[in-house]
Amino acid sequence: MRWLSSLRNFLRVNGEKTEAQKSEGYELEPHDLVSRFIYSSRAFSAQHGFAKPGAFNPEPYSKLSVFHSTGLSDKEIWGNGRKTLSAQRGRDKIYCRADLSVAIFISHLLKVIRDDDPFERHTSVVGWPNNANPDQRKADVKAICLELSQDPEVKLVIPQKPITKDDSEPLA
């Protein structure tokens, strides 16, 4: 019944959501894939092929924004990434993205909630350490970010040139 499982997964990802799901978001499954778009040239090391720990830092809002990429092709993911770009300085280019499974976040006791806000497929990683002592909290968050950065299952995808809003290639 593999086809049934595939159909169920397709409907879950692409099908209609209930009103409650739309307003509150819903938790993604461990096998789901998400992408973290990286808009800063210093948040990754092309030489070593990894995203730096800071690329996963959830500050200043205590949640990490990622993109739910399950079922999408590479071109579609970049196309959606391009839609997030604007003329605003700091958000005008995507240098690369880090692809990882939701299971990796879950292994660090984090929750991955697809909320579709502010754009479709937007997902928030929440549940970061919240120690009352800000020094301790920062160290706890850094340890998780370092683990994510060094996880061999986290795949850094670097395009030939940074993705910009005005690229001639049509959006996926």
Next chain:
Amino acid sequence: MTTVLVPPNGVSSLIYPTRSTAKSESAEVLVKMQEDIREQMLRSYLIGSRANQALAEIEAVENEASFDGWDGYGGKALDPKACAVATCFLEALPTTTPIPEISADNDGDVALDWIFGPRKALTVSIDARGRCSFAWMRGQSTVRGTDWFTDEIPANITYALAQLTA
């Protein structure tokens, strides 16, 4: 009393600023010799260019993250005071320590990352007060903590670097 400065954790101490409080004549001679050697090393082409490279990196990071939202996710602008502290931190690093990759944290801190191989890495965030939030990993072990930079590299970070470069 004559004192001898012992390198902490096997790391060369030649480039540490001298911190002896010894008063005897011979101790003063030793301190002077160490300080001369240190200055000589810092003036040398290799070490000088290494230091300049790190300082240029800090400047570039400061420029890139000089405004709110620099990271595309609403991150806070880099705190210039954190940059000043990070500069002192880099200047106090042993010359035998590899230069870290320098970037900004989205809460305004300066981030220094050393990657020595798979699961062999150290990351340190420095804020305007000299708070050093760090995490390092070696194999399956991950260590985290907070220490403070005043005028010398915090012992926890020296220890981590010694472990990772051993």
